[in-house]
Amino acid sequence: MKALSIVLARFLAEKRLALALGFLLAALTALAGIVLLSLSGWFITATALAGLTAATAYAFDVFVPSAGIRFLALFRTAARYGERVVSHDATLSVLAGMRETLFRAFATAGMSRALALRPARLLFRLTLDVDALDGLYLRLLVPAGVALASALFAMLCLAFIDGGTALAAGLFLIAAGFGLATWAAFRAEKPARLRAAALEALRGRVIDLVSGATDLLMTGRVAACRQAIAAAERRLHETDDRLNRIETLAGFGLAALAPVLGGGLLVALALLVERGVIGAPGAAFALLLALAAAEPFIGLKRGAVEAGRILAAARRIAPRLAETAVERAPAPPPQGVAVRLEDVSARHPGAARPALAGLSLTIAPGEVVALTGPSGAGKSTLLALLAGEIEAEHGRVEALPSTLLTQRAELFADTLAGNLRLADPDASEAALWAALDAAGLAETARALPQGLETWLGEGGSGLSGGERRRLSLARLLLRRHPLLLLDEPTEALDAETARDILARLAAARAGRTILIATHTMRDAVFADRIVHLGCGRMINDFSRMDAGFASVAARLRDC
Numbered sequence: 001m002k003a004l005s006i007v008l009a010r011f012l013a014e015k016r017l018a019l020a021l022g023f024l025l026a027a028l029t030a031l032a033g034i035v036l037l038s039l040s041g042w043f044i045t046a047t048a049l050a051g052l053t054a055a056t057a058y059a060f061d062v063f064v065p066s067a068g069i070r071f072l073a074l075f076r077t078a079a080r081y082g083e084r085v086v087s088h089d090a091t092l093s094v095l096a097g098m099r100e101t102l103f104r105a106f107a108t109a110g111m112s113r114a115l116a117l118r119p120a121r122l123l124f125r126l127t128l129d130v131d132a133l134d135g136l137y138l139r140l141l142v143p144a145g146v147a148l149a150s151a152l153f154a155m156l157c158l159a160f161i162d163g164g165t166a167l168a169a170g171l172f173l174i175a176a177g178f179g180l181a182t183w184a185a186f187r188a189e190k191p192a193r194l195r196a197a198a199l200e201a202l203r204g205r206v207i208d209l210v211s212g213a214t215d216l217l218m219t220g221r222v223a224a225c226r227q228a229i230a231a232a233e234r235r236l237h238e239t240d241d242r243l244n245r246i247e248t249l250a251g252f253g254l255a256a257l258a259p260v261l262g263g264g265l266l267v268a269l270a271l272l273v274e275r276g277v278i279g280a281p282g283a284a285f286a287l288l289l290a291l292a293a294a295e296p297f298i299g300l301k302r303g304a305v306e307a308g309r310i311l312a313a314a315r316r317i318a319p320r321l322a323e324t325a326v327e328r329a330p331a332p333p334p335q336g337v338a339v340r341l342e343d344v345s346a347r348h349p350g351a352a353r354p355a356l357a358g359l360s361l362t363i364a365p366g367e368v369v370a371l372t373g374p375s376g377a378g379k380s381t382l383l384a385l386l387a388g389e390i391e392a393e394h395g396r397v398e399a400l401p402s403t404l405l406t407q408r409a410e411l412f413a414d415t416l417a418g419n420l421r422l423a424d425p426d427a428s429e430a431a432l433w434a435a436l437d438a439a440g441l442a443e444t445a446r447a448l449p450q451g452l453e454t455w456l457g458e459g460g461s462g463l464s465g466g467e468r469r470r471l472s473l474a475r476l477l478l479r480r481h482p483l484l485l486l487d488e489p490t491e492a493l494d495a496e497t498a499r500d501i502l503a504r505l506a507a508a509r510a511g512r513t514i515l516i517a518t519h520t521m522r523d524a525v526f527a528d529r530i531v532h533l534g535c536g537r538m539i540n541d542f543s544r545m546d547a548g549f550a551s552v553a554a555r556l557r558d559c
């Protein structure tokens with residue numbers, strides 16, 4: 001319930017008026033339908049009776065009721081159209097906003113590891129879970145409100161004829177209608193939950209099969225993966241089957257409300273006619289009114305069957321909606337300083353020991369610093385800390401706004417231009433070419449038949465390893481941040497490409513401070529200073545002038 005109220009609060013906060021108007025129009029559509037049917041019944045019966053004698057036939061006014069019927073028919077059509085436009089528009093725009101909030105929550109620094117472990121989960125939350133929530137208003141709240149309004153309206157109208165009959169008919173509709181819907185919701189809760197899990201498993205496994213096809217083939221695991229997919233699909237079909245049965249049964253029960261109510265009411269109205277309380281047209285009016293009031297209850301069927309899924313989706317999404325994004329960017333350093341760490345310790349989520357311990361370091365603007373040290377020394381952690389990806393556990397971190405080039409090429413299935421514009425969505429074409437030029441990729445890009453509009457595959461496939469690194473570098477340079485954080489920028493590149501990339505970095509260093517985490521001598525000798533780490537602590541800090549600089553550089557890999 002708490003999760004539902006968070007989601008509902010979000011709906012109300014964003015589109016309160018439109019949602020209220022949508023509900024009002026839905027209720028008016030249903031009420032107009034009820035009055036239309038009952039008035040038509042009254043009109044047909046009254047006209048038939050009026051036609052029995054010439055005097056009553058002449059005196060009977062056919063114009064007012066038929067005008068009323070025509071008005072109600074037109075009004076109902078217009079109200080239904082308006083309701084669909086208003087309520088769907090409001091729901092979709094709330095869901096779009098919700099998707100954005102969720103995406104921001106998932107895109108915060110620190111979430112990458114959790115998402116890397118369960119990528120299908122993000123896909124599922126952003127698509128099916130958010131989609132399920134459109135049912136909360138459209139298929140749960142509105143139909144329930146409209147059904148209740150119809151029953152109360154019928155009760156009110158019937159009360160003018162006979163209080164007892166009105167009460168019995170109204171209570172029967174409310175108790176039986178909502179009782180059946182609640183029964184269906186309880187019966188469907190478990191299969192709806194299992195269905196969501198089966199669908200998530202199916203999607204996740206299909207993604208595994210597609211993205212890991214080569215590895216699965218090499219290890220002979222394709223058949224097992226296909227079996228797992230088939231099992232998830234079987235579970236999906238089974239739960240679909242169970243849900244369909246519940247929906248059919250609930251639909252049958254809800255559709256039976258009208259004939260059952262009609263049968264009972266027919267007897268009650270016949271007695272009232274016999275006692276002279278009402279005439280035949282009045283009885284026709286009352287009977288059709290009650291029958292029409294039962295109709296909106298059929299609309300509860302889908303919402304009831306989906307209630308479990310809606311609730312599960314709300315439970316999973318609500319905590320992220322309630323979260324406010326935490327700003328982890330380091331504090332700005334004082335004038336004349338690019339980076340300052342004071343006794344900083346940092347730990348990765350869930351790690352037993354800190355990756356950085358009591359580190360103090362000051363870097364001046366314009367310096368190029370090589371971070372060296374054995375694997376696991378804390379080089380990438382230091383870059384992540386300066387980029388705001390993780391938070392310091394202890395100590396103070398100050399740094400200029402930075403851009404991080406990670407060890408992986410973070411490229412997407414998009415055009416060359418699309419991949420570049422992640423750094424600056426408003427960059428002109430000339431700026432994109434300038435960045436490609438600075439990274440040494442302009443010539444290659446010009447030779448491509450579609451130039452900047454050439455599509456790349458996931459991870460930048462379609463480009464060689466060196467070209468991918470150059471594209472990442474072009475994107476880095478496009479973002480004019482004063483601090484560049486480079487994690488092994490020339491790793492796995494041939495010597496010539498590596499030298500060229502370093503030369504281009506040197507050409508772009510004006511006005512920038514650069515930190516390079518590296519294991520290679522060629523990257524280190526490019527720097528003005530070497531900071532050597534070990535087990536998260538500072539071991540040495542040598543500037544180019546110091547004798548130690550050359551000895552630390554000499555111990556690095558010569559490639």
Ligand SMILES: Nc1ncnc2c1ncn2[C@@H]1O[C@H](COP(=O)(O)OP(=O)(O)OP(=O)(O)O)[C@@H](O)[C@H]1O
Nearest residue numbers: 113348349351355374375376377378379380381382
């Ligand atoms: N996401 C993570 N979760 C938990 N522990 C981590 C995580 N990333 C790194 N670590 C740990 O933090 C320590 C420092 O790792 P870090 O990646 O910073 O080292 P590094 O010097 O960059 O190593 P390499 O040269 O191999 O890239 C290591 O003990 C590592 O196991």
